[in-house]
Amino acid sequence: MIDVEGLTRYYGEKRAISDVSFHVKEGEILGMLGPNAAGKTTTMRILTCFMPPTSGKATIDGYDIFEHSMDVRRITGYLPENPPLYTDMSVTDYLDFVAKLKGIDKTKRKSEVDSVVEKAALGDVQSRIIGKLSKGFKQRVGLAQSLLNNPKIVILDEPTVGLDPKQIIEIRELIKNLRGEHTVILSSHILPEIEQTCERVVIINDGRVVAEDTPENLMIHLKGGERTQLQVEGKEADVKKALKSIKEIKSLETKADQKGIINVMVESEKDIRKMLAKNIVNEGLGLLELSTDRFTLEDIFLHLTTKEEEVA
Amino acid sequence: MKEIFAIFQKELKTSYYSLIAYIVIGLFTAIAGYFFFSQLSYFVEMAFREMMMAQQYRMQPRPMNVNLMLVRPFFGILATISLFFLPIITMRLYSEEKRLGTVELLYTTPITPTQIIIGKFLSGVALYIVLLIPSMLFQVLLFVYGSPEFWPIFSGYLGLILMGSAFIALGLFISTTTENQIISAIGGFALLLILWVIGFSASFAGSTLGSVLSYVSIINHFEDFSQGVIDTSHVAYYLLLISVGIYFSTKMIESVKWRA
Numbered sequence: 001m002i003d004v005e006g007l008t009r010y011y012g013e014k015r016a017i018s019d020v021s022f023h024v025k026e027g028e029i030l031g032m033l034g035p036n037a038a039g040k041t042t043t044m045r046i047l048t049c050f051m052p053p054t055s056g057k058a059t060i061d062g063y064d065i066f067e068h069s070m071d072v073r074r075i076t077g078y079l080p081e082n083p084p085l086y087t088d089m090s091v092t093d094y095l096d097f098v099a100k101l102k103g104i105d106k107t108k109r110k111s112e113v114d115s116v117v118e119k120a121a122l123g124d125v126q127s128r129i130i131g132k133l134s135k136g137f138k139q140r141v142g143l144a145q146s147l148l149n150n151p152k153i154v155i156l157d158e159p160t161v162g163l164d165p166k167q168i169i170e171i172r173e174l175i176k177n178l179r180g181e182h183t184v185i186l187s188s189h190i191l192p193e194i195e196q197t198c199e200r201v202v203i204i205n206d207g208r209v210v211a212e213d214t215p216e217n218l219m220i221h222l223k224g225g226e227r228t229q230l231q232v233e234g235k236e237a238d239v240k241k242a243l244k245s246i247k248e249i250k251s252l253e254t255k256a257d258q259k260g261i262i263n264v265m266v267e268s269e270k271d272i273r274k275m276l277a278k279n280i281v282n283e284g285l286g287l288l289e290l291s292t293d294r295f296t297l298e299d300i301f302l303h304l305t306t307k308e309e310e311v312a
Numbered sequence: 313m314k315e316i317f318a319i320f321q322k323e324l325k326t327s328y329y330s331l332i333a334y335i336v337i338g339l340f341t342a343i344a345g346y347f348f349f350s351q352l353s354y355f356v357e358m359a360f361r362e363m364m365m366a367q368q369y370r371m372q373p374r375p376m377n378v379n380l381m382l383v384r385p386f387f388g389i390l391a392t393i394s395l396f397f398l399p400i401i402t403m404r405l406y407s408e409e410k411r412l413g414t415v416e417l418l419y420t421t422p423i424t425p426t427q428i429i430i431g432k433f434l435s436g437v438a439l440y441i442v443l444l445i446p447s448m449l450f451q452v453l454l455f456v457y458g459s460p461e462f463w464p465i466f467s468g469y470l471g472l473i474l475m476g477s478a479f480i481a482l483g484l485f486i487s488t489t490t491e492n493q494i495i496s497a498i499g500g501f502a503l504l505l506i507l508w509v510i511g512f513s514a515s516f517a518g519s520t521l522g523s524v525l526s527y528v529s530i531i532n533h534f535e536d537f538s539q540g541v542i543d544t545s546h547v548a549y550y551l552l553l554i555s556v557g558i559y560f561s562t563k564m565i566e567s568v569k570w571r572a
Contacts, residue, residue, distance in 0.1 A: 045416075048420040049419070049420060050416060050419045051419075070422045073420055073421055073422040074422050078416070078417075078420045080413065080417075082413045082416075084412065084413050084414040084416045084417035085414070086322075086326070086412065087412065088330060089325070089326070089329075093325070097318060097321075097322050098417065098421070100315070100321075101318055101417070101421040101422070103314070103315070145417070
């Protein structure tokens with residue numbers, strides 16, 4: 001559906017993105033993850049024909065973004081980071097205007113506007129002036145605008161930034177509902193958001209694609225493995241001795257607190273909880289707690305992006 | 313065409329809901345009304361004096377020409393007030409889109425820069441015509457109480473609208489260069505003022521340069537209109553300015569896109 005091949009963009013001397021490539025399948029939700037100023041917005045602006053790339057090419061549903069810019073715009077809905085709203089218009093007037101820009105016929109306009117008002121749950125505020133709405137509603141109006149004309153592709157630039165937790169959850173639900181009907185690209189620098197909503201992730205740092213995979217695969221394969229935390233009663237040396245025989249352990253950290261309880265942190269490739277418990281108990285130590293936490297996307301993200309910095 | 317109309321309609325709607333359009337129309341009418349009143353009083357006084365003279369010397373009073381003494385100077389005044397007020401109409405035309413970030417919407421929907429600019433230009437012209445309507449009502453009074461000639465008034469308004477459209481096209485260009493409405497207004501005013509006064513230096517600039525300067529001057533082309541003459545060369549001059557303004561506005565928003 002979306003094929004991006006070696007996109008590069010310079011702002012004067014400064015390189016914003018360099019050789020960005022990725023693919024999105026039909027109906028998929030792709031998350032674009034990266035710190036601020038990594039090049040997410042630039043990539044999105046190129047894909048929506050807001051500005052051309054310095055080099056490289058991209059096609060959306062077979063249309064080249066440069067050669068067939070108007071066709072691309074017709075099938076793409078875009079919500080920029082700051083929703084492009086006319087603050088002195090009412091919600092329905094605004095949506096009606098955007099519908100006209102998108103070339104929707106007079107006969108279908110009313111029903112199109114009504115359907116996005118419903119999708120974005122704007123029914124209660126549809127006759128209010130946009131400037132007087134809360135940030136969350138403004139964001140929803142922006143989202144509604146991007147869904148007009150039922151676009152095949154929806155591109156959302158940081159759709160939840162600056163919202164309160166309740167609003168964030170609402171917007172995420174709206175985005176999840178787009179799955180299947182639209183192909184979605186979503187950018188964020190907030191990790192749980194990507195984990196929850198996206199089927200695949202592209203991690204961008206310093207203008208380059210650092211990784212591209214499903215969130216699960218990224219967690220398992222890239223850095224991989226399990227992290228287990230234990231609380232043990234006993235002596236630090238005994239704990240180390242007890243766990244020494246387990247070959248699967250990649251790293252081991254112990255730390256005793258004042259009450260004589262030892263916090264142990266174990267990293268391994270496989271799930272070794274059983275072995276850990278057995279060895280500790282066999283050594284005659286008191287196992288107080290055992291819990292596992294997988295590497296989160298956050299760890300991978302930090303790992304990848306800090307590694308990149310070291311290279312540079 | 314539909315897209316141009318969409319932009320046109322949206323701009324007029326925005327003006328309809330915004331205070332600034334009403335303030336501009338109100339003040340424009342008030343100032344024009346003041347000048348019309350003072351000019352009319354002067355005319356009436358002159359007519360009165362003429363009657364007294366005629367009575368004193370026992371002869372027919374000389375006929376007085378309303379068009380020459382009242383309508384013509386009034387058009388000059390309308391043109392001057394337009395110079396001050398039109399930059400206020402054009403200042404937000406494009407700068408506002410930049411400030412709100414709605415350019416991102418315009419550039420990513422299937423509408424071309426030319427359509428955007430023409431829609432905005434036409435909305436400016438429409439607002440200017442609305443601005444002139446009260447002054448037309450003043451002139452209706454002349455028809456009620458006197459018998460002025462119609463065609464010089466018609467050509468005067470045609471000239472005003474052409475000149476105003478040229479002002480709007482140039483003001484719109486300035487508006488595309490900045491997201492700050494104040495800079496847009498001042499820049500637009502300065503550009504129009506330069507085009508206005510550039511003819512003043514024609515008399516001492518030498519024959520070749522002088523004729524060029526007086527041709528460029530925006531007000532020199534207006535005088536014939538207010539005298540009831542519709543000269544195609546003047547019409548062509550204003551149409552040229554309008555095209556230049558629209559062309560450069562379009563290029564400006566295209567180039568911003570490339571540089572952004």
